[in-house]
Amino acid sequence: MTILVDYKAGNLTSVSLALSKVGVPHSISDDPDVVRKADRVVFPGVGAAGSAMENLRSKGMDQALVDVVRRGVPVLGICIGCQILLERSEEDGGVDCLGILPGQVKRFDFSLLPSPRPKVPHMGWNPVRFVRPHPLFQGIAQDSHFYFVHSFYPAPDQAMNILGTTEYGGQEFASILDGGNVVATQFHTEKSGETGLRLLSNFGTWKP
Amino acid sequence: MLAKRVIVCLDVRNGKVTKGVKFEGNLDLGDPVEMGAEYYRQGVDELVFYDITASAENRAIDIEMVRGVAKHVFIPFSVGGGIRNLQDMRDVLLAGAEKVSLNSLAVRTPSIISDGARAFGNQCIVLGMDALKVSPCEQTPSGYEIVVKGGRERTGIDAVAWARRVEELGAGEICLNSIDADGTKAGYELEITRKIAQAVSIPVIASGGAGTPQHMAEVLMPDVGADAALVASLTHIDGYTVGQLKQAIAKTGLPVRI
Structure with missing residues (x-):
């Protein structure tokens, strides 16, 4: 069974509706033991890394996520669920994250650019360049638009952990992370129209 | 890009999409969920639903409508018009909306912006503001004043100062409606849009006055600086599809999602 992790993330409903739309049966759970035993996990998220980590820790869900990723089952992280796979975020004065992948989460800083500067948050539809083919991209064109809303971006240490990139304000950042059985999107795939739904549907049948 | x-x-209004048309009053245009789904199929980037009678009737937004939209529309949409407190915001977001739109409430109680941003994230808070052109004076040096209640009540607040303030308080985005341009179909109010886009570092949505797709391109150009253009009658009444609007904007060289 696919488990959608409930840790009070604001987009839980949207992700659940999108999974239902593409026919991925799932149940929503806030129980770390249920997540640990899942066959497939979707890990949503929106908002700030600090409160997300706090909510996860208060239930022991942080360790359950580390455990389920280790078991090798397919895991999909979305937005904050992507960022907190890394070791540490600059948000909220510095937050220790799950450390499943080596790297940091950094704030967009355009203060050195001439005016008019790119807006922060990075909000709207931006193309994603797939670095290499992947089963999750089946049926999705290179440079398709996905919906982003974030002020911080994932900066993994190793190039092998980057599966997709996006350009914003003249800067290229990792918009899809690849950790083998765990893939995570900085964009909101549940709010990215038919393209986003296709990615979710591909995830539903993916065997890493 | x-x-x-x-x-x-x-x-x-009363569960139906409505549009005020000069000399004809309010026209019922259809079911909000069906219309939202149709614009989604046409490739719209985002939708906004305003429950325009909720505030006057002092009731919460129709949550069933929000749930219905969320089942059919897999792009961001915001909901506004009847947000009274954090609980209303939570209900709307949990029903599947991406953002809530605050306007008069934020003018009366600015702390709702920071409270909402802290609870749900800045990206959830769209600050709607209605600006009226006035003679520049000490109180309103930008020459634009914030008005509420659909333009019937002036507040004495300078529009540019208010934009800066709401950004500080944690709004993630500003939806700027020009009371002067609204309904004229003569184009967006470029001057105030430019002033506000330059004053803040959060995205600005231009609203009010679109009569042609070219008007949309005009306000989105870098020299004005809107990040998004909001329309209603162009699609509801004049019969443009979202695709046609985007094609016209793309012809000017601006990046759009087609």
Whole structure:
């Protein structure tokens, strides 16, 4: 069974509706033991890394996520669920994250650019360049638009952990992370129209 | 490159999408969920639903409508018009909306912006503001004043100062409606849009006055600086599809999602 992790993330409903739309049966759970035993996990998220980590820790869900990723089952992280796979975020004065992948989460800083500067948050539809083919991209064109809303971006240490990139304000950042059985999107795939739904549907049948 | 957004706004009255048309009063245009789903199929980037009678009737937004939209529309949409407190915001977001739109409430109680941003994230808070052109004076040096209640009540607040303030308080985005341009179909109010886009570092949605797709391109150009253009009658009444609007904008060289 696919488990959608409930840790009070604001987009839980949207992700659940999108999974239902593409026919991925799932149940929503806030129980770390249920997540640990899942066959497939979707890990949503929106908002700030600090409160997300706090909510996860208060239930022991942080360790359950580390455990389920280790078991090798397919895991999909979305937005904050992507960022907190890394070791540490600059948000909220510095937050220790799950450390499943080596790297940091950094704030967009355009203060050195001439005016008019790119807006922060990075909000709207931006193309994603797939670095290499992947089963999750089946049926999705290179440079398709996905919906982003974030002020911080994932900066993994190793190039092998980057599966997709996006350009914003003249800067290229990792918009899809690849950790083998765990893939995570900085964009909101549940709010990215038919393209986003296709990615979710591909995830539903993916065997890493 | 980040695409300029085309946003369609649906005003909802008694469960129906409505549009005020000069000399004809309010026209019922259809079911909000069906209309939202149709614009989604046409490739709209975002939708806005305003429950325009909720505030006057002092009731919460129709949550069933929000749930219905969320089942059919897999792009961001915001909901506004009847947000009274944090609980209303939570209900709307949990029903599947991406953002809530605050306007008069934020003018009366600015702390709702920071409270909402802290609870749900800045990205959830769209600050709607209605600006009226006035003679520049000490109180309103930008020459634009914030008005509420659909333009019937002036507040004495300078529009540019208010934009800066709401950004500080944690708004993630500003939806700027020009009371002067609204309904004229003569184009967006470029001057105030430029002033506000330059004053803040959060995205700005231009609203009010679109009569042609070219008007949308005009306000999205870098020299004005809107990040998104909001329309209603262009699609509801004049019969443009979202695709046609985007094609016209793309012809000017602006990046859009087609």
